[in-house]
Amino acid sequence: MLSIHTIRHMRLQPGALLRAVLSGMALVMAQAVVSQTPLGLNPTQVGLNDTSAHRISDEIWQATGFGNTFMVITDQGNVIIDTSLPATAPRHKQLLQAVSDAPVRYIVLTHAHGDHTGGVQLWREEGTEIIAHSEHEEFMHYQTRLAGMFALRNAAQFPDLPRPTGNAAQAAQSNPGNYEARIQPTILFDRDYAFELGGLTFEILHTPGETYDHLSVWIPELKAVFVGDNFYGSFPNIYTLRGTKPRWALDYVNSLNKVLALQPDIMIPSHGDAIHGNAMINQAVSKYRDAILHVHDQTVAGMNQGKDVYTLMQEITLPDDLNIGEEYGAISWTVRGIYEGYMGWFDGNPANMYATPPAAVYADLVALGGGADKVAELSQQYLEGGDAVRAMHMADVALTADPVNVPALQARLAALQQLLTDSANSNEAGWLRHGINETRARLNQP
Template sequence: MRYPVLFFVMAVGAAALAACGDSSAPEPRATPAPDALREHSKLFEKEVVEVTDGVHVAVGFGLANSIMLEGDDGIIIVDTMETVAEGEAVLAAFREITDKPIAAIIYTHNHADHVFGARAFAAPGEVPVYAHQSTGYYINRVVNQIRPIITTRSMRMFGHHLPEGERINDGIGPHLGVSEESTLFALPPDHTVDERLETTIAGIKLELVHAPGETEDQLFVWLPEKKVVLSGDNIYQTFPNLYTIRGTYYRDVQKWAASLDKIRALDAEFLVPSHTRPLIGRERIHDTLTDYRDAIQYVHDQTLRHMNKGLTPDQIVERVQLPPHLAESPWLQEFYGKVSWSVRSVFDGYLGWFDGNPSTLQPLPGEQQARHMAELAGGEQALADKARAALEQGDAQWALSLSDHLRALRPDDDAVNQLRAEALRRLGEVEANPNARNYYFTAAREEADGLNPGFRTEPPEGFLDTLPIDNFLAAMPAFLKAEDTLDVHEKLGFQFADSDRRFTLEIRRGVAQVRPGLAEDTVAVLHTREPVWKAIAAGNRSAVTALAGDDLDIDGDKIAALRLLGYFEKVD
């Protein structure tokens, strides 16, 4: 039996997730792309940039940057890339500059491309790891309740399966180099920050400041003596991802703007983001930060303005575009986030899914809507003809929309699949936003070739030990096959000999709940050690082999215990 473990999350909330063509991807072919998107790739030319004395940033080694701060007798690594292999490549480049030992690691936030290469720089417990007090919680959410869907959507967004030419870049970096063969190993933070921490490491005076924005746990690092600020992911050279199409909880854009004001107040001479290239010069930094935070506030405020007039998200999207002085900024081009996506997210963050139009309150089921649409078109074939005509006339979006109805009516029709694939490719070819472009092209391959964009990576030895057992158990309820348990009310106990921790899983008529402690009325109690159950939960072992190998014992009704475990989805 497998329960989900997500070893790579982008929001970890996600987390998140990947992009570097795989071995099964087709040969590259000439694919149209906007010139501006190709030009954008120059931001990610691979090199180590010396920002100022003792501050170096590795750009283009992966989706994110890794930053080295050189002190008197050691170095500090700020952000560690997305895989151990990429972390090793960065460390080798840094070692051409200095051989001073690593004195500390700092995570600016929990995203996978900033933490999962950490093992390349140090072993667990070898050096202090600094982060916000909530970062460990987010990293521990690698046992994720929405792992299958967030992985699939992330693979689409980052173009993991796309050949060069379809995927040009990933907006804030050349690619996110995670594949099925990657090793991902985050070190748990052991020095945490609440709102602010002033400290000295290797002779470097620095401040770690909580600055929620793209994530709730975001920190920036301020070096007052050098006038250098490491801004994390709250600014990079593209319009910010106020919402990401892979899916995350609401990003509080007002907090994001306020955090940029904190950075503006520093009057920094050097700004080093964790994506794209550093910015140098007090006035340039101040003006860029001002425009960036103003763009965020503009989208927020104008969305609320039109919300309060009763407009729907579709109507607001038509009305909210950046004013020219912001739209022309090279730091606000829509190569990662989009204004339109941000408008929808702000609306949803304040008012939820209902757009206010009573016709959308209880819409007809999809198939019923499709039948009505076909009737209006003159029948199913006429609807298909109109979709094909729309595509031939250059209206790929309308063709794709009509194909939604055809899909509902003809779910197994290859002609519909091919129509959708062609419409998606047409949309991808003219799309300058890498997230959207990659999503279109990947979805086209799903339609035409049956591509399954999801994948899982195997956890490296020792990594599961860094995660609390609570997460593995807490992931179970979201995978309960509720329809099979509507008449079931039973409890199963877990007791872990190595930690002396006990839990009770209760299945109660379609709902599963995990609580600490052992209930008295369990049908059975599973006795094992934490590493054994973690391996079972990760899909690396089965409960049956653990039973046979004396690593798992069931005290009580063994058949009932296995039956209860069988009520949960097996997730690869």
């Protein structure tokens, strides 16, 4: 059984699902998200009914949303940290400016994902400095370069997502150019950067993890640290199904260690709620870090023993004391992300060096097995035996031979529906819904 199945056996932490849904979804190029989770939560609704900004301390205020916006108030003007999505930014600005409408002196972007950069133009004033890490430039170009592909993947993973403007399929075929992103920051730094404003020091540290350009902001006078998307309430999306460059597990570990070394009293993630108290922060961040390190080290050990990626996806789990939930990221996807991040796509089987895929012989096997209807029967038997993933593979084999075979399409649909019923992971659920819609369309069902 594929280890994605382990997701539904994991213990849920209180509030973890909501925080996970809100967290690092990192929707590249997406304009908004309306993705129902298995429990019916809708991340775009979070904070929508807020009539005021949330006070974290006298100086730090949060507007909550799919991507929070923070305002740090000083007597020489304000600093904005992250700016949420374009659709949410106007409301966030309204709520935060009700607290203080002093000049915006700096905007700091924890990273280049669209749910953090969407309000930059809105907040920017004459003379506002915009700070990001130097990797921000390439990350923006990368997202623009592959805008069509990301549009297709986001539309699949988040089926309820309002489509980005323009035709995604058309965009997928276009070449927007390699270096065409609009680069908004006025200050790009490599290792770290610091400035003072109104008696507060803003120490900005490069903390790669969710992205290469990820940074954290430390204000020593307040013992407060902003950690962007490097921490949230589920195992992180170290590989995300919509597609991403590798996210390096050891980058997360090292960056979280940098955060711990600051000994913060307030830790402020860009999705979910701030954690107050150094002991609480230490406990949460250490567990999170150790969970990532455990999966990394187990994967490396298995690779060095010559184990294949599927074996490790099935074998590697978290011990109970490191269980941080898998409602957003998943251990098995992370194992594969680490494995293929380190080794790339080739699995060591000479048959797989070539452009002819295994599926090229499926039609012959189906003929040998008595035809697509027979293979669809096997699929149904797997499903009845409780193995929906094998059922789906078997249906796919039949459909390679006969793409409109109704029993195979019905078996595939039933397998997908069973997996969706059992799913407790919002990203898994998104792709299952995508598969269901696609299979229904092939069956001409509404």
